[in-house]
Amino acid sequence: MKRGSIAIxxxxxxxxxxxxxxLSQLQLHADAALNGMRDAGISMADIDGVACxxxxxxxxxxxxxxxxxxxxxxxxxxxxxxxxxxHAAAAINDGLCNTVLITHGESGRSxxxxxxxxxxxxxxxxxxxxxxxxxxxxxxxxxxxxxxxMKETGTTLEQLAMVVVSQRLWAGLNPRATLQEPxxxxxxxxxxxxxxxxxxxxxxxxxxxxxxxxxxxxxxVADFPQSPVYLLGTGESVETPMISQMAxxxxxxxxxxxxxxxxxxxxxxxxxxxHVMIYDAFAHLPFYGLEDMGxxxxxxxxxxxxxxxxxxxxxxxxxxxGGGLSYMHSGMYGMYALQESVRQIRGSAAAQVDAADISVCxxxxxxxxxSGTIIMGTQETL
Amino acid sequence: xxxxxxxxxxxxxxxxxxxxxxxxxxxxxLQKCLSCSGTYFPPRPFCxxxxxxxxxxxxxxxxxxxxxxxxxxxxxxxxDGPYSIAVVELEEGPRMMxxxxxxxxxxxxLLLDMPLQVVxxxxxxxxxxxxxxxxxxxx
Numbered sequence: 001m002k003r004g005s006i007a008i009x010x011x012x013x014x015x016x017x018x019x020x021x022x023l024s025q026l027q028l029h030a031d032a033a034l035n036g037m038r039d040a041g042i043s044m045a046d047i048d049g050v051a052c053x054x055x056x057x058x059x060x061x062x063x064x065x066x067x068x069x070x071x072x073x074x075x076x077x078x079x080x081x082x083x084x085x086x087h088a089a090a091a092i093n094d095g096l097c098n099t100v101l102i103t104h105g106e107s108g109r110s111x112x113x114x115x116x117x118x119x120x121x122x123x124x125x126x127x128x129x130x131x132x133x134x135x136x137x138x139x140x141x142x143x144x145x146x147x148x149x150m151k152e153t154g155t156t157l158e159q160l161a162m163v164v165v166s167q168r169l170w171a172g173l174n175p176r177a178t179l180q181e182p183x184x185x186x187x188x189x190x191x192x193x194x195x196x197x198x199x200x201x202x203x204x205x206x207x208x209x210x211x212x213x214x215x216x217x218x219x220x221v222a223d224f225p226q227s228p229v230y231l232l233g234t235g236e237s238v239e240t241p242m243i244s245q246m247a248x249x250x251x252x253x254x255x256x257x258x259x260x261x262x263x264x265x266x267x268x269x270x271x272x273x274x275h276v277m278i279y280d281a282f283a284h285l286p287f288y289g290l291e292d293m294g295x296x297x298x299x300x301x302x303x304x305x306x307x308x309x310x311x312x313x314x315x316x317x318x319x320x321x322g323g324g325l326s327y328m329h330s331g332m333y334g335m336y337a338l339q340e341s342v343r344q345i346r347g348s349a350a351a352q353v354d355a356a357d358i359s360v361c362x363x364x365x366x367x368x369x370x371s372g373t374i375i376m377g378t379q380e381t382l
Numbered sequence: 383x384x385x386x387x388x389x390x391x392x393x394x395x396x397x398x399x400x401x402x403x404x405x406x407x408x409x410x411x412l413q414k415c416l417s418c419s420g421t422y423f424p425p426r427p428f429c430x431x432x433x434x435x436x437x438x439x440x441x442x443x444x445x446x447x448x449x450x451x452x453x454x455x456x457x458x459x460x461x462d463g464p465y466s467i468a469v470v471e472l473e474e475g476p477r478m479m480x481x482x483x484x485x486x487x488x489x490x491x492l493l494l495d496m497p498l499q500v501v502x503x504x505x506x507x508x509x510x511x512x513x514x515x516x517x518x519x520x521x
Contacts, residue, residue: 121393128392128402129424130479132511133467140454140467148450151494196453196464196489244469244479245424249450 003266004382006089006231009224010040010214011342013335014105017328018178020208024113028105028210029060036101036212041225047214049097051088053080054106054332070097076238077365078279078332081213082258082372085338086234088215098216104335105210112208126242138281142367143198145249146284150197152250153299155287157197161188162306163283164201164325169311171322173351178205179326202283204329211335213342229345230382232358233266233375235259243367252364254371255292259362262373263294268358270295275344275359276316277337280323286310289362290318293373317353320344334363338374345376357381386505388459398425400439405510410442410500412474423476444500446470446514449477453487463487470498470514484515 012035014020014028023031029052037043044065050057051072061068070091074083081104088100107114121127135141149155165185171177183201191199214224221228237257240246247253263270270293278289287301295316296304304310310318321327321340328336341361343349349356358381361374394402401424404411414421415429416436428435451468458465466482483501485491497517502510 122390123393123395125398125424127390128394128398131390132392132505132509133479133481134389134454134458134461134465135467135479136454136456136458139456140452143452144467144469145450147452147494193453193455193464195455198452242424242479244477249469 001086001089001093001231001234001265003232004230005093005218007216007218007221007228008213008231008342008376009216009221009226009228010036010042010212011339012036012039012212013339014210017176017209018207019109020107021110021112023107025105025107026055026059026063026113028107028208029055029103030063030105032105032210032212033064033101033103036214039226040214042099042214046099047101049088049091049100051084051100052103053084054104060103066101068097070100076370078281079334079363079365079370079372080332081334081338082361082363082374083236085213085215085231085374086236086372089231089234092215092217100215102213102215103210104212104332106330106332107208108330109206109208130242130244138367139195139198139203141243142282143195143284144243145246145368147197148249149284149287153302155299155302157189158185159302159306160197160202160283161185163280163286164188166305166308166311167280167319167323168326170320170351171326173312174322174327175350177322177327178207179322198282201325204281204324204333205326207328207330209328209330209336211339213338227346228379229342229376230379231374232268232377232381233262233264233373235261235265235373236371238370239368241366241369246368250298252288252292252368252371254368255288255362255364258371258373259293262360262375266375268375273316273358273360274356275320275341275353276318277341277359277361278318279333279337279363280319280325281329281333281364283325285364286318293360293362312351320349320351320353334372337361337363341374341376345378384462385459389505391506391509397427401425402509404441405502405512408502410444410512411439412442412472412476413437413439421474421476423478443473445473445517446498446500448482448492448494448496448498450494451482451492453489466492468514478512480512480514482515483513484519
């Protein structure tokens with residue numbers, strides 16, 4: 001993608017977040033899509049490209065009454081939406097479509113009409129070589145690399161708890177966050193053990209919600225009412241569907257490839273970045289994100305976060321909506337990270353960062369299985 | 383009481399048949415590339431390093447070290463109380479998921495890089511799973 005050639009001109013979440021038992025999963029997509037189109041000042045007839053995960057683009061397009069020229073059903077977990085943005089940029093630049101709607105909706109808490117992203121059967125490789133050992137999904141597999149990371153880097157459990165403490169401070173500034181009360185390292189460490197060494201607050205929330213984005217060519221931004229959010233760089237990769245086969249438990253190969261490509265495309269230095277989102281399904285993910293993207297050297301992310309550098313008032317604001325740990329997490333959280341980056345670049349976030357011109361939004365899919373990075377910027381960064 | 387029938391049991395495919403037959407016979411079977419000498423897991427009929435299809439199955443030593451783990455505290459009907467889910471590094475190089483058994487399921491007893499030995503347990507008529515225990519334990 002040519003830097004700055006594509007812009008996000010519509011962005012919205014579902015009207016409510018949290019517990020939404022009154023809406024099916026498909027209607028969560030639609031609620032977000034309607035809000036996104038209202039935000040962009042357009043109607044269904046203006047959309048000619050649809051991308052989504054969790055539901056098929058067939059279901060979403062038909063339900064919304066869209067007749068697309070282009071669809072993308074990339075479904076690699078919670079970062080699928082980062083990949084949709086990247087693929088939409090390529091499709092628009094290639095003339096395949098003009099106005100792309102990307103939707104997410106997930107009845108993660110209430111399970112109303114839920115379909116989509118689920119593991120495979122007993123004859124798949126994960127089914128044969130991981131499932132028999134009693135894994136219970138993300139809590140037991142996403143967390144598995146962390147003791148090795150601790151041993152290799154000297155990172156402590158106090159530093160892990162500080163990720164929760166730091167992000168809760170951001171959530172306290174956000175009226176839509178699920179958990180807003182400040183917490184302490186002691187409280188986090190003494191909470192209920194889920195999968196040693198991870199306690200409950202170090203695992204993401206389980207909520208309902210959705211979000212939508214509208215993506216167009218940058219030469220059309222004057223036709224839309226919102227401040228444009230330009231794409232500066234994009235990247236994606238996948239590594240393995242089995243956590244046991246992740247090549248290095250202290251570093252994600254997919255994180256490195258996705259972010260390196262995004263930074264190269266954007267042509268920026270880390271020192272130019274004003275705001276960062278790192279998909280935090282569990283509290284250790286910001287460590288991997290900061291290190292694999294190059295914001296911190298290996299082993300330095302724990303102390304960096306614990307010293308408050310990513311908290312309100314710190315030099316590198318991270319997960320300013322409160323993150324998956326405190327804001328919301330429906331199952332595929334990447335859409336909400338993208339929404340917060342858009343808000344920060346527009347200057348409309350609840351916990352707005354001063355002079356936020358460049359935001360790096362980094363997602364994970366599966367359990368370190370996939371990754372997508374989107375770097376956004378204001379008009380001034382072009 | 384742990385109910386082994388609640389385990390999610392593997393269903394072999396043609397490419398993995400040798401592995402699951404091996405566990406039934408008390409052997410941990412890996413594959414080796416005859417072109418680049420790489421040893422790999424999980425099974426497939428070609429080398430993931432050099433793509434050669436000139437590969438062979440061999441029986442591994444069963445020796446390993448503890449690479450990383452968690453202790454799951456959420457109840458699972460096939461396990462009694464908190465239990466470890468671990469990734470071990472085999473002496474031959476590849477890593478695999480397993481449970482560490484025959485030792486208390488506590489961090490003090492589960493030290494990274496500790497030596498381990500494979501032990502097979504029949505969990506159904508047709509399936510034996512490869513578990514690992516501290517090296518030197520009585521089987």
